[in-house]
Amino acid sequence: MTIAFTRLREALTTASVGNVDLPILIHRLRQAHPLPLAGAATQLATLGGDGDATTVAELAFEIASLSPAPQSIACALAAAKLERSAEVLAALALIRERCAEAVGAPIPVAVLVDATLLRVCRDVGAHWDATRIGEPERAEELARRLVQVLGLGIYKEKPETNAARIAALDPARAEDAARAAAVEQKIRASLPPV
Amino acid sequence: MSAAFPIEEAVAALARAAAASPTAPEGDAARHLTIARALDTLAAHGLSITPERFVVHAAVVDHASSSLDLLVAVLAESERCATAVIDRAKELAAAAHGLSTEAALAHAARAVLIEPATAIARYLPRDVVTLNDFRREELARAWMAAIEVPIECQGKLEAKERSARTLARLDYRKIRADEERLAIERKVLAEHAEAVREKQRIELEALASAQRE
Numbered sequence: 311m312t313i314a315f316t317r318l319r320e321a322l323t324t325a326s327v328g329n330v331d332l333p334i335l336i337h338r339l340r341q342a343h344p345l346p347l348a349g350a351a352t353q354l355a356t357l358g359g360d361g362d363a364t365t366v367a368e369l370a371f372e373i374a375s376l377s378p379a380p381q382s383i384a385c386a387l388a389a390a391k392l393e394r395s396a397e398v399l400a401a402l403a404l405i406r407e408r409c410a411e412a413v414g415a416p417i418p419v420a421v422l423v424d425a426t427l428l429r430v431c432r433d434v435g436a437h438w439d440a441t442r443i444g445e446p447e448r449a450e451e452l453a454r455r456l457v458q459v460l461g462l463g464i465y466k467e468k469p470e471t472n473a474a475r476i477a478a479l480d481p482a483r484a485e486d487a488a489r490a491a492a493v494e495q496k497i498r499a500s501l502p503p504v
Numbered sequence: 505m506s507a508a509f510p511i512e513e514a515v516a517a518l519a520r521a522a523a524a525s526p527t528a529p530e531g532d533a534a535r536h537l538t539i540a541r542a543l544d545t546l547a548a549h550g551l552s553i554t555p556e557r558f559v560v561h562a563a564v565v566d567h568a569s570s571s572l573d574l575l576v577a578v579l580a581e582s583e584r585c586a587t588a589v590i591d592r593a594k595e596l597a598a599a600a601h602g603l604s605t606e607a608a609l610a611h612a613a614r615a616v617l618i619e620p621a622t623a624i625a626r627y628l629p630r631d632v633v634t635l636n637d638f639r640r641e642e643l644a645r646a647w648m649a650a651i652e653v654p655i656e657c658q659g660k661l662e663a664k665e666r667s668a669r670t671l672a673r674l675d676y677r678k679i680r681a682d683e684e685r686l687a688i689e690r691k692v693l694a695e696h697a698e699a700v701r702e703k704q705r706i707e708l709e710a711l712a713s714a715q716r717e
Contacts (some may be wrong), residue, residue: 315535318563368607371600375611415556420607425560436626493685497692504699 314412321408322425325401325461332453332464335395339449342389344440347373347381350388354427357392358402358419368420372428380435383452384428386443401460402426430455437481451479506595508656509588509648511641514578517585518633518640521577528568528630535562538573545579546613549590551597557610561618570625571633571643575617578644589616592653620650628676642674 345353351370355361373384392398405426409417434452442448454476457464464472477483529535539562546553565572579586593612600608624646633639648655649671655662662670 315532315539315559315563318559322560322564364604367602368604371603371607371611375615409560410556413556413559417556417560418607421557421560421610425564429564432622489681490684490688493688494692497689498696501692501696504696504703 317412318409321405321412323459323461325404327400327404327462328397329463329465330395330397330457332450332457332467335390335453335456336446336449338390338392338394339386339452340444340446342386342391342443344382344385345389347385350385353388353393354384354423355419357388357399357427358423359399359406360419362419365419368418369423372420372424376428376431377435379439380428380431382440383435383438383443384431386440387427387431387452387456397462398456398460401462405460426459427456430459447479448481451476451481454479506591506653507584507588508654508661509644510582510584510656511644511648511662512658513582514585514644515637515640517578517582518574518644519637520581521574522634522640525573525577526634529573530568534573535567538562538567538576541580542572542576542613542617545576545586546590546593549586551590551593551609551613553610553613554606557606558613558618561614565618565622566625569629569631570621571628571630572618572621574630574633574643575621575647588648588653589651592616592651616651620647623650632676638674639676642671642676645671645674 344350347370348366351366351373352361354373355365355369358365373381376384402422406417406419406422409422430452433455434448438448443452454464454472458472458476463469529538539559542562543553543555543558562572567573579589593609593616595612596615597605597608597612600611603611624643628639628643628646633643645655645667649667654664655667
C-alpha cells in the first residue's frame, strides 16, 4: 500500500474552504456547557457527517480513553454548536475526502474526528481543562487551534497571524516566562546592592 | 498481565537505531517506511491493523521531534521488547468492548505507539534522545510508563515504585530546568559584575577629579 504522507499531512491541515468569524466561534466556545460523554460522541459524529451507532460508539470510546482534561474539553467542544458553522462542516468534509485520496481508502468518520477535533483537545488539554473555557484567552486559544487544524481562514485577519497568536496564547510559554522571571528575581535579591 | 519490557535490551536497540538514523526521517518515503515497518511488525506479532485507521494518526505525528521511528525500530529488532509492547496492545484491544475488531486493534496500536511517541516528544525531542544512553533509557522507561508495562532490569522484574523513581531521576525536564536556571544565574551575575565595575569606574573618576582640583 502506497501512502502519500505529505498529501495526507496537508489534507489534515489545509482545507481552505472559507473564513470563520472568530468572535462568533469564541463566543460559542465560551457559552458551551460540556455535554455528557454519549451526547458529545453523537454530536462529534454528526459534525463528521455520520450519525451511525457504530461511529458514535467508537467516538464515545475514544473520548472516554482521553485523560480527564482533554476529555472535558472534547465534551465542551462538542457542545459549542459548531454545526452552525458551514465552514467547519465543509472543512471536515474536504479533509475526509482529501485524506481518502491520499490513503487510497475511505476514512472512517471516527478516525477523521479523532485526528482533527480530538487532536485539538489533546493539545490544549495538556495545559488546561474545560473549567477554564469561559476565560477569553483559553476560548480564543481553542478557537484558533481549531481553525488551524481544520485549515480554515479567519475573517479580517492575515493567514500568518493565527500561528503567531496561538504561540502567544500558549499557557506553557507564559508559565515558562513566569518561572524564569521568578528565578531571576530570586537571584537578584540574593546579591548585595551596587 | 503483559510480559516485562527488558530495559537494557531496549536501550541497546535504541542506540543501534539512533546510530543508523541519527536524524529524523524526512520526506514521504522515510515516513512511509517508518509506518510500513510499524504495521509489518505489529502484523508479525498477530496484530493486523487496517492501514487507513493507523496512517491518518501517524501523519499527524511530528516525525521530526518524535522518536516514533526509534520506537518502531526497537519493536522490529528486539523480539522480547516487541512481545511486551504487543501483548499490552492485545490487552487494550480485548478491553475495548463495543468496538469492531478493526477499530479495537487500531485503537490499541495507536495507544502503544503513536500516542506515547507524541506525548513524550513534547518534552524529550528526538535529537536529545540521540545524545546518550541516559536519554535513551528515559525514552524507553517513559514509553513503558505511558502504556503501563512493567520493566525488567538486569534480569529481574522491577517494582512499579522503583521504575517510577528511576524515571523521575532521569527526567530531562529537570535537567533542562537546571540548565535554564544556571543560564539565568550567569546572566544576572554578569550584569551585577558589570554594574559593580561601572560604579567603581565612576568613583575612581570622581576621586581623580577631586585630586586634580
